[in-house]
Amino acid sequence: MKRIVLFATVAGLLLAAGPARAAAVVGQPAPEFTLTDSNGKSHSLTSFKGKHVVLEWNNFDCPFVVKHYGSGNMQKLQKAYTGKGVVWLTVNSSAAGKQGHLQAAEVAAKLGERKAAPSAYLLDADGTVGKLYGAKTTPHMFVIDPQGKLVYAGAIDDKPSTDQADIAGARNLVAAALDEALAGKPVSVATSTPYGCSVKY
Amino acid sequence: MKRFLPTLIAALVCAAPAPAQGPSGDSRPAGPSGRSKNVAVTLVPETTSVAAGQVLTVALKLEMAPEWHTYWINPGDSGLPTRIQWTLPAGFEAGPIQWPVPERIAVGPITSYGYDGEAWLLSELKVPAAAVVGSRVQLAARIDWLECKELCLPGKAQLALELPVVAQATPDPTHAEAFAQARARLPLPTPLWKGEALAGAKAIALSFSEAPGAGAVEQFFPLQLELVDYAAPQEATTAGAGLRVVFSRAANPAALPATLEGVVRTADGRGFLVSVPLREGAADAVAPPKARPEAGGHGGAAGGPSLPVALGFAFVGGLLLNLMPCVLPVLSLKVLSFVRHGGEGGALRHGLAFTAGVLVFFWALAGALLALRAGGEQIGWGFQLQSPPFVAFLASLFLLLALNLLGVFEMGESLSGVGGAAPRGGLAGSFWGGALATLTATPCTAPFMGSALGFALAQSAAVNFAVFTALGAGMAAPYLTLSASPRLLKWMPKPGRWMETFKQLMGFVLLGTVVFLAWLFGRQTGVDGVAALLGALLLVGMAAWAYGRGTAPGAGGRSRLVALASAVLLLGAGLALGMTQPQRAADVGSGAATSGGLQWEAWSPERLAELRAAGRPVFVDFTADWCLTCQVNERVALASPEVAARLQAEGVTLLKADWTLRDERITRALAEYGRQGVPVYVLYGRDASRPHRLLPEILDAATILKALDETL
Numbered sequence: 001m002k003r004i005v006l007f008a009t010v011a012g013l014l015l016a017a018g019p020a021r022a023a024a025v026v027g028q029p030a031p032e033f034t035l036t037d038s039n040g041k042s043h044s045l046t047s048f049k050g051k052h053v054v055l056e057w058n059n060f061d062c063p064f065v066v067k068h069y070g071s072g073n074m075q076k077l078q079k080a081y082t083g084k085g086v087v088w089l090t091v092n093s094s095a096a097g098k099q100g101h102l103q104a105a106e107v108a109a110k111l112g113e114r115k116a117a118p119s120a121y122l123l124d125a126d127g128t129v130g131k132l133y134g135a136k137t138t139p140h141m142f143v144i145d146p147q148g149k150l151v152y153a154g155a156i157d158d159k160p161s162t163d164q165a166d167i168a169g170a171r172n173l174v175a176a177a178l179d180e181a182l183a184g185k186p187v188s189v190a191t192s193t194p195y196g197c198s199v200k201y
Numbered sequence: 202m203k204r205f206l207p208t209l210i211a212a213l214v215c216a217a218p219a220p221a222q223g224p225s226g227d228s229r230p231a232g233p234s235g236r237s238k239n240v241a242v243t244l245v246p247e248t249t250s251v252a253a254g255q256v257l258t259v260a261l262k263l264e265m266a267p268e269w270h271t272y273w274i275n276p277g278d279s280g281l282p283t284r285i286q287w288t289l290p291a292g293f294e295a296g297p298i299q300w301p302v303p304e305r306i307a308v309g310p311i312t313s314y315g316y317d318g319e320a321w322l323l324s325e326l327k328v329p330a331a332a333v334v335g336s337r338v339q340l341a342a343r344i345d346w347l348e349c350k351e352l353c354l355p356g357k358a359q360l361a362l363e364l365p366v367v368a369q370a371t372p373d374p375t376h377a378e379a380f381a382q383a384r385a386r387l388p389l390p391t392p393l394w395k396g397e398a399l400a401g402a403k404a405i406a407l408s409f410s411e412a413p414g415a416g417a418v419e420q421f422f423p424l425q426l427e428l429v430d431y432a433a434p435q436e437a438t439t440a441g442a443g444l445r446v447v448f449s450r451a452a453n454p455a456a457l458p459a460t461l462e463g464v465v466r467t468a469d470g471r472g473f474l475v476s477v478p479l480r481e482g483a484a485d486a487v488a489p490p491k492a493r494p495e496a497g498g499h500g501g502a503a504g505g506p507s508l509p510v511a512l513g514f515a516f517v518g519g520l521l522l523n524l525m526p527c528v529l530p531v532l533s534l535k536v537l538s539f540v541r542h543g544g545e546g547g548a549l550r551h552g553l554a555f556t557a558g559v560l561v562f563f564w565a566l567a568g569a570l571l572a573l574r575a576g577g578e579q580i581g582w583g584f585q586l587q588s589p590p591f592v593a594f595l596a597s598l599f600l601l602l603a604l605n606l607l608g609v610f611e612m613g614e615s616l617s618g619v620g621g622a623a624p625r626g627g628l629a630g631s632f633w634g635g636a637l638a639t640l641t642a643t644p645c646t647a648p649f650m651g652s653a654l655g656f657a658l659a660q661s662a663a664v665n666f667a668v669f670t671a672l673g674a675g676m677a678a679p680y681l682t683l684s685a686s687p688r689l690l691k692w693m694p695k696p697g698r699w700m701e702t703f704k705q706l707m708g709f710v711l712l713g714t715v716v717f718l719a720w721l722f723g724r725q726t727g728v729d730g731v732a733a734l735l736g737a738l739l740l741v742g743m744a745a746w747a748y749g750r751g752t753a754p755g756a757g758g759r760s761r762l763v764a765l766a767s768a769v770l771l772l773g774a775g776l777a778l779g780m781t782q783p784q785r786a787a788d789v790g791s792g793a794a795t796s797g798g799l800q801w802e803a804w805s806p807e808r809l810a811e812l813r814a815a816g817r818p819v820f821v822d823f824t825a826d827w828c829l830t831c832q833v834n835e836r837v838a839l840a841s842p843e844v845a846a847r848l849q850a851e852g853v854t855l856l857k858a859d860w861t862l863r864d865e866r867i868t869r870a871l872a873e874y875g876r877q878g879v880p881v882y883v884l885y886g887r888d889a890s891r892p893h894r895l896l897p898e899i900l901d902a903a904t905i906l907k908a909l910d911e912t913l
Contacts, residue, residue, distance in 0.1 A: 024452065063347075063354060063355045064353075099352040124810070126813040197279055198278060198313065201310055
């Protein structure tokens with residue numbers, strides 16, 4: 001009898017293990033991944049259970065990224081929210097030889113120059129995680145709640161341009177999503193169209 | 202000519218101003234212009250003057266350097282549309298940009314909509330009736346654009362036109378043709394088209410019952426953002442007077458608008474502006490278009506084979522299935538049966554029944570695969586043998602067949618239909634023989650078959666059935682040929698005592714298959730599992746024996762009843778024991794192992810990514826214990842001394858993806874390589890920017906060494 005129960009359980013598990021979607025879907029569990037950061041340390045999404053996590057797709061040579069780092073906008077967000085216990089993961093999916101690709105050793109200098117303060121800078125040169133999340137642009141922003149559910153995917157703000165002057169009048173959608181998520185409220189604008197350069201897979 | 206010239210105000214440009222570009226063959230400046238590094242922009246008025254109360258059309262001409270592009274109003278996955286901000290005298294009104302039909306620009310997994318070469322963006326400026334004839338007006342525009350090749354640069358320019366106000370504006374003949382061409386590139390309005398759009402959870406179908414003038418449609422460019430998965434393939438079909446385009450919804454789709462708006466583009470580059478009511482249907486109302494198998498992991502597009510080629514491969518694959526060790530015994534039995542029914546029309550009838558059995562089973566398999574695929578199951582070829590209860594069932598079945606061949610029991614004529622492959626069955630026996638042959642053949646992914654199946658499963662249901670039909674036809678072909686030409690049958694040996702010998706010999710071959718299945722079952726469930734299976738087979742064997750005793754000539758009525766009852770009980774108990782035993786063995790599927798002096802690591806997408814990031818060469822072996830081709834390749838080719846030494850010398854990391862039990866991640870990874878079954882061998886060189894290489898399904902040392910030479 002015990003065996004029958006065990007078998008039924010195994011069979012049930014096999015059947016229940018549904019397929020994962022190719023892209024991250026808001027309202028569903030964020031796809032699990034493990035990536036190595038610029039210091040050689042490995043990070044898994046599961047290890048951040050219990051915390052809010054931000055994924056920021058990055059390519060420092062892209063004019064849209066320059067807009068948000070040149071103005072200090074991105075750094076401000078990173079400091080404000082990591083200060084509130086949010087884990088901020090900057091991900092670089094530029095393939096070797098493509099624009100924005102960084103070797104682990106080059107990252108510290110780039111971050112230092114810009115006074116950037118992500119929790120970790122993750123290297124995804126073969127684009128596995130970028131494609132897993134369907135990251136299209138730099139920047140492309142994702143917010144994951146403490147239960148591991150994706151609660152925001154899209155643009156950094158609602159003024160698609162490379163012009164730093166536009167930041168002042170823009171509504172920052174990531175900050176809005178994080179503020180609501182941190183307050184335990186549902187995110188009112190949970191998706192938006194990301195804008196930026198294409199990710200250089 | 203000179204008197205037509207408007208006064209031009211030199212362009213003020215963000216970057217270094219460059220000399221203005223004139224239209225081809227004309228050195229005269231076309232209008233105020235500016236440029237960034239890769240794009241030249243020029244404002245071109247259609248007339249050399251403006252008239253009060255009339256409309257002036259102004260073109261923004263964008264000339265892109267080779268391979269650079271700018272964007273459409275909906276840029277797609279990335280990019281920004283070009284913007285024009287007018288500063289006009291009082292009373293002037295500027296209309297929106299009239300966007301020409303865009304191109305689809307795909308770079309890797311990112312798809313954008315835009316223009317390369319040269320694009321003319323037209324805007325209409327309304328001149329107020331109060332404009333004073335004889336005065337001059339200045340029309341200034343700030344232009345912002347994003348230019349991208351693979352990388353992107355923002356560009357901007359501040360341009361201004363100064364034109365005289367006259368009673369009747371004079372067209373500028375130099376640009377008449379260019380404007381005519383620009384207008385021809387605008388999407389046409391479609392007041393006579395009748396259509397609607399229906400949204401499922403994953404896809405939207407845009408269909409028109411009448412679409413006069415459309416011709417061959419290529420694809421749909423949505424004007425609305427966040428609605429469409431731009432990179433996914435679209436399915437455009439023409440039906441009678443109408444047309445239909447099916448496209449996938451975005452992964453994080455926006456709320457559905459009430460109307461769907463966009464441009465339908467034809468194969469010859471014409472476009473039609475459409476706006477139709479959009480209705481939300483059931484989740485499965487629209488099936489998303491099938492993706493073509495993506496062969497290159499790094500955009501190295503090799504595409505799949507074309508349909509005729511795939512059908513040819515499938516046919517040859519089917520033929521070769523006959524040679525597979527797991528099919529050969531069953532088919533030999535069929536040859537025996539042909540001999541028995543030889544001559545007259547009997548053989549042909551049996552041949553056709555056999556063919557029908559093969560085909561029906563292939564169709565059933567195709568149907569089941571399609572149904573499961575539709576249900577989102579992550580499965581692939583050979584999946585039947587990933588289920589331990591199924592393996593146990595198959596082992597019991599083969600044991601019964603073997604015992605039957607060895608003469609332990611005989612099937613009564615009445616049972617022959619049900620008795621499956623028993624050689625003495627009637628037409629039904631031939632039919633079931635075909636079905637059984639197929640059942641046992643499926644796990645052997647023969648050469649050619651992987652590619653054909655990968656093609657089939659990624660295609661529409663109709664293509665899928667066509668490929669499976671070709672497979673079945675190939676498998677049944679030799680038998681159908683034999684049975685159709687009695688002359689060929691004459692070459693077959695005459696019936697005689699040798700047949701009994703051969704039959705019994707085949708019984709042992711079938712027992713060999715049972716041994717293979719028991720080993721497989723053991724790999725899946727461990728040594729306790731295989732002991733239970735052997736116990737179960739013992740009971741099944743006893744059941745067969747009891748049945749044989751009970752039905753033997755001379756057995757009395759009572760002993761016959763007792764024998765039959767015990768046979769049923771024993772068989773039931775055996776099957777129950779065999780099929781309820783399975784539990785996952787701890788070490789199956791981990792993949793980590795040492796074999797033939799090679800150190801294997803367990804495959805995972807993360808581990809592969811990690812190694813690739815570190816610039817390490819990697820060899821991935823997608824395998825399964827039930828795949829005989831895999832076993833042979835691993836033992837003969839991969840473990841050969843020169844290959845092993847070379848792999849070690851080059852520092853190639855060996856990853857083994859073990860598909861013995863069902864594993865969704867492996868199934869997905871196989872699909873990414875355009876395959877549905879094992880074996881699949883993938884070699885990654887040190888240079889991460891170069892595409893990976895797929896090795897053939899049948900390996901030898903020379904092939905591997907050559908691949909290593911060329912890829913690392």
